[in-house]
Amino acid sequence: MSDIALSADSAARSPLATEVARRRTFAIISHPDAGKTTLTEKLLLFGGAINLAGQVKAKGERRNTRSDWMKIERDRGISVVTSVMTFEFQGHVFNLLDTPGHEDFSEDTYRTLTAVDSAVMVIDAAKGIEARTLKLIEVCRLRDIPIITFVNKMDRESRDVFDLLDEIEKTLALDTTPINWPVGRGRDFMGTYDIETGGIRLLEGGGAKTGAAEKIEISDLAGRNPNLDASEVADELELVKEASKPFDLQSFREGHMTPVYFGSALRNFGVGDLLEGLGRFAPSPRAQESNLRKVEADEPRMSAFVFKIQANMDPNHRDRIAFARLCSGKLTRGMKAKLVRTGKNMSLSSPQFFFAQDRAIADEAYAGDVVGIPNHGTLRIGDTLTDGEDITFIGVPSFAPEIVRRVRLGDAMKAKKLKEALQQMSEEGVVQVFRPRDGAPALVGVVGPLQLDVLKARLDAEYQLPVSFEVSEFSLARWISSDDKKKLETFMSNNNSGVADDVDGDPVFLAKNDFYLNYTKERAEGIVFSDIKDVK
Numbered sequence: 001m002s003d004i005a006l007s008a009d010s011a012a013r014s015p016l017a018t019e020v021a022r023r024r025t026f027a028i029i030s031h032p033d034a035g036k037t038t039l040t041e042k043l044l045l046f047g048g049a050i051n052l053a054g055q056v057k058a059k060g061e062r063r064n065t066r067s068d069w070m071k072i073e074r075d076r077g078i079s080v081v082t083s084v085m086t087f088e089f090q091g092h093v094f095n096l097l098d099t100p101g102h103e104d105f106s107e108d109t110y111r112t113l114t115a116v117d118s119a120v121m122v123i124d125a126a127k128g129i130e131a132r133t134l135k136l137i138e139v140c141r142l143r144d145i146p147i148i149t150f151v152n153k154m155d156r157e158s159r160d161v162f163d164l165l166d167e168i169e170k171t172l173a174l175d176t177t178p179i180n181w182p183v184g185r186g187r188d189f190m191g192t193y194d195i196e197t198g199g200i201r202l203l204e205g206g207g208a209k210t211g212a213a214e215k216i217e218i219s220d221l222a223g224r225n226p227n228l229d230a231s232e233v234a235d236e237l238e239l240v241k242e243a244s245k246p247f248d249l250q251s252f253r254e255g256h257m258t259p260v261y262f263g264s265a266l267r268n269f270g271v272g273d274l275l276e277g278l279g280r281f282a283p284s285p286r287a288q289e290s291n292l293r294k295v296e297a298d299e300p301r302m303s304a305f306v307f308k309i310q311a312n313m314d315p316n317h318r319d320r321i322a323f324a325r326l327c328s329g330k331l332t333r334g335m336k337a338k339l340v341r342t343g344k345n346m347s348l349s350s351p352q353f354f355f356a357q358d359r360a361i362a363d364e365a366y367a368g369d370v371v372g373i374p375n376h377g378t379l380r381i382g383d384t385l386t387d388g389e390d391i392t393f394i395g396v397p398s399f400a401p402e403i404v405r406r407v408r409l410g411d412a413m414k415a416k417k418l419k420e421a422l423q424q425m426s427e428e429g430v431v432q433v434f435r436p437r438d439g440a441p442a443l444v445g446v447v448g449p450l451q452l453d454v455l456k457a458r459l460d461a462e463y464q465l466p467v468s469f470e471v472s473e474f475s476l477a478r479w480i481s482s483d484d485k486k487k488l489e490t491f492m493s494n495n496n497s498g499v500a501d502d503v504d505g506d507p508v509f510l511a512k513n514d515f516y517l518n519y520t521k522e523r524a525e526g527i528v529f530s531d532i533k534d535v536k
Ligand code: GDP
Pocket: 030, 031, 032, 033, 034, 035, 036, 037, 038, 039, 152, 153, 154, 155, 156, 263, 264, 265, 266, 267
């Protein structure tokens, strides 16, 4: 359907608009172990991607051959990079932005979600919605990012399927609409029933391949699996059809409804359907808000924003890679673009595309694509690059840290150097730095503990500053603001020892714990406490 629409439309579109329209930039969000890595591998396989499955989360010996990666990555056997995987399928170009998970969960995980147009939520069928998923969905909600649900591990014992849908509806306040429905459960899982076409796709016999579902009669199922009661299956499917809301594209695009796919990433089942669904339903690159106006993706001028900085891909070089999401126009290799924050031009001489662990020079890229731009510290998180008017994109927010620590420096003589280094690290988005107004030593805040390890390793390697971290009297940080300047000033002077400045000089309230935070909040009339700060 999408392909027909695509080719019919493209006749009337400019070449730029055609390229933009076929792009789908998305992320997979899930709780650890739900199957994100397995699904990613299978998506890449389906998409005839540049990488073979198995390369996504290289483990063991393969990891050791990647000697140019940060030591910390090798030691832990995990990936610090947010990689971007680009592949084509049925005429669409998919940009899958990997959201770091497990121990490497960090602010980058959140920030990546500001660079996608849709998200696939992977749920373990036996577990339902888990904590991390909930947190990531909250971030998606900030941008009304449409969510497609993949209920994974249907080949195992699962929770009641109606219960799962109910949980999604209740916990996430999202309407659900199943696109397919599992036939049989656990060991008797036989395949899925396509609710739109009425075909049953079987797990056995090529069912995993995309295309029309193999049409078999429900009554035939029993012959294939004596454990299955065909009339029960038929009744259930009737019930599902009656009970489920029809898919509503607008409601999905506005982030109110999620289409649900059932499958098994491990068995490569339902993955093709999911990919087809992404092509069909997920939006092409959306218009992006800037400080001046909304920027449409098919505008001719190139514009992009930086959502992630990766340093030290090669410890022998101090180069950094800034990951920029193109918001409009076309980027061509060698073009000049203005870095709006400084007003200076940059030559984009070697923009890079990322294919899991590989990189390649990008000759051209379009809105929706993500390119890596090598630089020596010129680019910061949230920066806008453009060859058009001076706009600044809004939308790479800071997230309140979940861990706050005090940096302890062995050599007091190097305090000034540490201050500079921390400033640099926070501009790069490695950690957040809070400077208490009472002059106490700086605090650092992170979302995931690995960020602290990265900070320590980098301060040591790049600035020869051996540091350690101490638990501080504070464990929470919230940005504070008020419409009434006086009120804010009074609050800050009354709470002097609990107020700090962030990297931009914006005030932050530091609290011992939730109880103390709530206690203060209740008494601070007119002050807004926020756990997210939008930039600019
Ligand atoms: P991640 O932590 O979300 O990236 O999860 P992984 O993809 O690493 O999967 C976690 C575990 O679940 C691994 O042992 C996978 O083999 C297993 N797994 C993933 N998908 C499925 C599935 O569809 N069925 C079954 N039975 N196991 C799965």
